[in-house]
Amino acid sequence: MSLSAWVHVHYDEVGPVRWLAFALEVVAATVLFSLMLLTCVDVTGRYLFANSLDGATELTEIGLAIMLFAEMPVVTWRGGHVVVDILDRVLGSPVVKALGLLAALVISTSMYFLGVRIFELAERSLRRGVETEYLGIPTGYIVEYIAVMSWFTALGMITYGIYRILTTQPK
Amino acid sequence: ETVLHVGTWLPPTNPQNAVVWPTWAKWVEEATEGRVRVEIQDGLGHPKTLFQLVEDGVIDASFSYHGYVPGRFELPQAVEQPGLGVSAEAASVALWRTYDKYFKQSNEFAGLEVIGMFTHGPGYIHSKEPITSWEQIKGKKIRIGGGVQSVLGERMGITPVAAPAPKVYEMLQQGVIDGVFLPMGEQKALRLNEVAPNVTLLPGGMYLGSFSIFMNPDVLADLDPKDREAILSVSGEKLSQMAGKAWDAIDAEGYKVAQESGVNLIEVKETDPMAREFYSMIKGMKEEWVESVADRGIDAKAAIDELWSIARDYESGKN
Amino acid sequence: MSVVLLGFAVLLLLILVVRMPIAFAMGLVGFFGFAALQGLEFGNLTDFRWSGVLSMASYRVIDTVQEYSLSVIPLFILMGNLVTRSGLSQELYHVSNAFLGHRKGGLSMATVVACGGFSAICGSSLATSATMARVAMPPMRKYGYSDGLAAASIAAGGTLGILIPPSVILVIYGLLTESSIRELFAAGFIPGMLGILLYLAAVRYVVWRNPEHGPAGDKMAWPERLQALKGVWGVLVLFTVVMGGIYLGIFTPTEAAGIGAGGAFIIALARRRLSLAILFDTLTDTARTSAMLFGVVIGALIFSDFINRAGLPDALLSLVTGLEVTPIMVILVILAIYIVLGMVFESLSMMLLTVPVFYPLVANLGFDLVWFGIVVVVVTEISLITPPVGMNVFVLSAVLRDVKTGTIFKGVTPFWCADIVRLALIVFFAQISLFLPQLLYR
Ligand code: NA
Ligand code: NA
Numbered sequence: 001m002s003l004s005a006w007v008h009v010h011y012d013e014v015g016p017v018r019w020l021a022f023a024l025e026v027v028a029a030t031v032l033f034s035l036m037l038l039t040c041v042d043v044t045g046r047y048l049f050a051n052s053l054d055g056a057t058e059l060t061e062i063g064l065a066i067m068l069f070a071e072m073p074v075v076t077w078r079g080g081h082v083v084v085d086i087l088d089r090v091l092g093s094p095v096v097k098a099l100g101l102l103a104a105l106v107i108s109t110s111m112y113f114l115g116v117r118i119f120e121l122a123e124r125s126l127r128r129g130v131e132t133e134y135l136g137i138p139t140g141y142i143v144e145y146i147a148v149m150s151w152f153t154a155l156g157m158i159t160y161g162i163y164r165i166l167t168t169q170p171k
Numbered sequence: 172e173t174v175l176h177v178g179t180w181l182p183p184t185n186p187q188n189a190v191v192w193p194t195w196a197k198w199v200e201e202a203t204e205g206r207v208r209v210e211i212q213d214g215l216g217h218p219k220t221l222f223q224l225v226e227d228g229v230i231d232a233s234f235s236y237h238g239y240v241p242g243r244f245e246l247p248q249a250v251e252q253p254g255l256g257v258s259a260e261a262a263s264v265a266l267w268r269t270y271d272k273y274f275k276q277s278n279e280f281a282g283l284e285v286i287g288m289f290t291h292g293p294g295y296i297h298s299k300e301p302i303t304s305w306e307q308i309k310g311k312k313i314r315i316g317g318g319v320q321s322v323l324g325e326r327m328g329i330t331p332v333a334a335p336a337p338k339v340y341e342m343l344q345q346g347v348i349d350g351v352f353l354p355m356g357e358q359k360a361l362r363l364n365e366v367a368p369n370v371t372l373l374p375g376g377m378y379l380g381s382f383s384i385f386m387n388p389d390v391l392a393d394l395d396p397k398d399r400e401a402i403l404s405v406s407g408e409k410l411s412q413m414a415g416k417a418w419d420a421i422d423a424e425g426y427k428v429a430q431e432s433g434v435n436l437i438e439v440k441e442t443d444p445m446a447r448e449f450y451s452m453i454k455g456m457k458e459e460w461v462e463s464v465a466d467r468g469i470d471a472k473a474a475i476d477e478l479w480s481i482a483r484d485y486e487s488g489k490n
Numbered sequence: 491m492s493v494v495l496l497g498f499a500v501l502l503l504l505i506l507v508v509r510m511p512i513a514f515a516m517g518l519v520g521f522f523g524f525a526a527l528q529g530l531e532f533g534n535l536t537d538f539r540w541s542g543v544l545s546m547a548s549y550r551v552i553d554t555v556q557e558y559s560l561s562v563i564p565l566f567i568l569m570g571n572l573v574t575r576s577g578l579s580q581e582l583y584h585v586s587n588a589f590l591g592h593r594k595g596g597l598s599m600a601t602v603v604a605c606g607g608f609s610a611i612c613g614s615s616l617a618t619s620a621t622m623a624r625v626a627m628p629p630m631r632k633y634g635y636s637d638g639l640a641a642a643s644i645a646a647g648g649t650l651g652i653l654i655p656p657s658v659i660l661v662i663y664g665l666l667t668e669s670s671i672r673e674l675f676a677a678g679f680i681p682g683m684l685g686i687l688l689y690l691a692a693v694r695y696v697v698w699r700n701p702e703h704g705p706a707g708d709k710m711a712w713p714e715r716l717q718a719l720k721g722v723w724g725v726l727v728l729f730t731v732v733m734g735g736i737y738l739g740i741f742t743p744t745e746a747a748g749i750g751a752g753g754a755f756i757i758a759l760a761r762r763r764l765s766l767a768i769l770f771d772t773l774t775d776t777a778r779t780s781a782m783l784f785g786v787v788i789g790a791l792i793f794s795d796f797i798n799r800a801g802l803p804d805a806l807l808s809l810v811t812g813l814e815v816t817p818i819m820v821i822l823v824i825l826a827i828y829i830v831l832g833m834v835f836e837s838l839s840m841m842l843l844t845v846p847v848f849y850p851l852v853a854n855l856g857f858d859l860v861w862f863g864i865v866v867v868v869v870t871e872i873s874l875i876t877p878p879v880g881m882n883v884f885v886l887s888a889v890l891r892d893v894k895t896g897t898i899f900k901g902v903t904p905f906w907c908a909d910i911v912r913l914a915l916i917v918f919f920a921q922i923s924l925f926l927p928q929l930l931y932r
Binding site: 046055056057058121128129130131132133134136138 | 223240241242243278281312317318321330332333334
């Protein structure tokens with residue numbers, strides 16, 4: 001199967017959003033796989049070579065952030081966050097749809113404002129030269145990434161997320 | 172009545188929570204004749220974030236460990252350098268005076284009103300196997316807390332393992348690490364006596380770790396001038412000294428617990444080869460610190476020399 | 491105090507009626523509740539200093555997604571997913587079926603036992619239920635189990651993860667109260683086993699009431715059973731490596747998650763079950779589940795910031811001390827408070843919030859703090875399956891997209907009752923917890 005055909009089968013999104021989702025998930029998957037390898041290499045190194053990987057903890061922390069926030073926009077616009085659906089049958093599908101739109105609005109607004117503040121905090125941290133202990137990586141860059149991906153989550157939700165709610169029939 | 176929201180961390184039994192905050196709260200209430208009340212709150216997240224939560228006005232005051240924010244707080248490391256060999260009380264008073272005279276002018280504490288500075292007690296080697304020479308520690312897996320400890324670890328030739336302090340017990344018990352650098356109080360607080368039955372006590376300890384106590388400057392400015400003065404009058408050196416003393420007390424308790432539970436306390440004498448080798452091992456670290464803070468715009472050489480002489484004078488005056 | 495009650499009411503409204511995702515509902519109520527405590531009113535919406543509250547929420551996001559100890563969540567989920575993909579889950583259930591399947595509800599029982607086994611290598615309940623959901627749900631469905639019983643046995647079995655050592659929560663309790671961690675670990679063992687037995691009884695009860703929930707399978711002869719055992723060597727090797735590694739001190743439980751995932755990867759490779767596409771699918775699936783879970787944890791933390799600032803812990807303490815009753819009554823009142831709090835809190839934040847408040851009181855009354863630790867952990871476990879906010883149930887509904895949370899909560903009821911029975915036993919018979927630590931260390 002060609003890559004294009006595979007992506008078409010595995011991603012429900014439409015048009016370019018399909019490729020965007022794929023790209024973000026490639027990042028998340030690669031980082032997650034590296035996190036696994038990192039721990040194995042670190043532990044092996046500690047016993048076989050009496051030398052653990054400098055900054056393995058830091059790399060794990062950074063990797064965790066990158067993975068989670070690469071995945072966040074996709075999970076969000078797919079409506080993947082955990083919802084209590086006890087009253088669904090009572091409410092009926094038009095109401096559920098309307099509530100979905102309301103949630104979409106709330107989610108994108110909060111992610112937008114959160115992103116603004118996170119970006120400001122990132123800049124402040126860069127200005128002050130805060131860096132990680134062993135590798136000396138400026139922590140502000142990771143925080144900037146989190147801010148940008150928060151905005152991206154907001155944007156994805158207010159556009160494709162809403163499109164998806166309007167076009168899919170709830171089961 | 173004004174309420175000051177103070178954010179804290181560490182277990183309730185830690186001297187900071189059992190002694191320092193309650194004492195300061197009492198001082199503040201007395202000095203302001205009850206117009207300002209202190210409320211203590213726990214569980215606000217990682218201690219490194221407390222610097223920011225105070226700056227942004229989420230809470231009004233707090234304390235934190237400088238080593239948690241590498242790159243930002245380089246100046247207080249003057250007190251952490253190996254070889255100072257004094258108690259937390261002496262180091263805290265000296266650190267406060269040096270902060271007041273030198274470090275205050277730098278940008279490191281921008282956005283914060285520092286009202287106290289202190290250190291924990293001297294750090295020692297707690298280990299599973301007895302360590303009586305530097306040969307024995309080479310290649311051993313030792314948990315270190317960063318900062319000066321990393322440099323020390325490098326010079327000793329250990330395999331450093333990074334981990335938060337609460338994990339130390341489990342890691343020692345399981346043998347993931349062979350030892351740890353920590354002050355004596357942790358024999359009791361982290362129950363190291365159960366899992367690290369050997370402590371190598373170099374004379375005066377190997378290093379110190381520094382903390383600051385700080386307030387939101389706007390909160391302080393918005394107070395009635397009378398109350399502001401009152402709060403400041405029970406802070407600064409008075410607060411720093413009290414904190415250092417409280418942290419020394421927990422070390423004494425830890426020492427007692429270690430003794431009672433039969434921990435092997437290896438007291439290295441000033442004249443032992445191990446101590447003499449230690450002094451040559453740490454040669455140049457002070458100078459390296461002076462160089463590392465060249466961009467901070469203060470006379471670092473004068474600052475560290477003054478800090479060390481105040482600390483040692485205070486220590487000898489205490490006895 | 492009224493602001494706390496209002497906060498709880500709005501939260502329940504948002505979650506249950508407005509159908510807001512849990513993560514965002516908790517985050518929003520926490521955010522605006524905190525802002526209200528800082529002086530936000532309808533009149534000052536525009537001149538309110540928003541940057542403070544925004545900082546509080548922002549740092550919860552920034553710090554949580556970079557928290558080293560939480561890296562066990564994606565890695566243990568990945569391990570479970572890889573074990574499932576390598577076809578081991580079918581074989582595991584083939585074995586369970588061989589030994590227990592001829593009983594009514596046998597696969598559910600096998601699930602509970604397997605959860606107990608997995609708990610012995612994992613310090614987190616959420617990771618246990620997420621992993622076991624992948625492994626145990628497909629076979630139970632294949633054998634015609636009702637969704638309610640199948641999912642509930644995983645959700646309940648998953649709660650064992652924080653009692654059977656190693657347990658991250660017990661370590662945190664030990665550090666908060668300065669009680670011995672190795673004694674706590676020893677103390678958790680028998681109550682954990684008791685939990686498994688009572689859950690098995692709960693399964694028996696469910697199939698006794700309605701045999702259709704967990705149909706009996708065919709009884710297999712011993713040669714067949716032994717034959718089936720051969721199929722699970724991979725799981726056994728993996729579990730032995732992970733468990734043995736932790737107990738022998740080759741790596742920490744956090745590292746064990748990475749090693750376990752690596753081991754599962756090698757097993758899947760060796761069995762030729764992994765193509766690049768399947769690997770990619772497994773990884774992204776794990777990443778998606780992790781993103782949802784972290785969302786909820788962050789929301790819970792922001793909410794707890796609000797509750798904490800509103801002074802709930804202090805109010806509880808004065809409530810308990812004001813009662814003037816016998817010590818054991820105080821304990822029962824504390825437990826009642828825990829069960830109520832357990833409806834809305836996630837285990838770690840409940841622990842962090844309440845233990846510092848209660849333990850000095852408990853120690854003053856002359857109770858053993860190791861015993862109290864086990865009591866607290868058991869009651870915290872119960873919170874994981876208590877509606878409306880039961881984290882283990884949400885994890886399951888996140889993993890099993892087509893099972894409604896309502897179905898799981900309904901199915902969980904008998905297990906919840908089993909937990910209450912266990913709690914009563916542990917409270918009134920302190921020796922259940924204290925026997926092992928006294929034998930080993932005192
Ligand atoms: Na466990
Ligand atoms: Na609950």
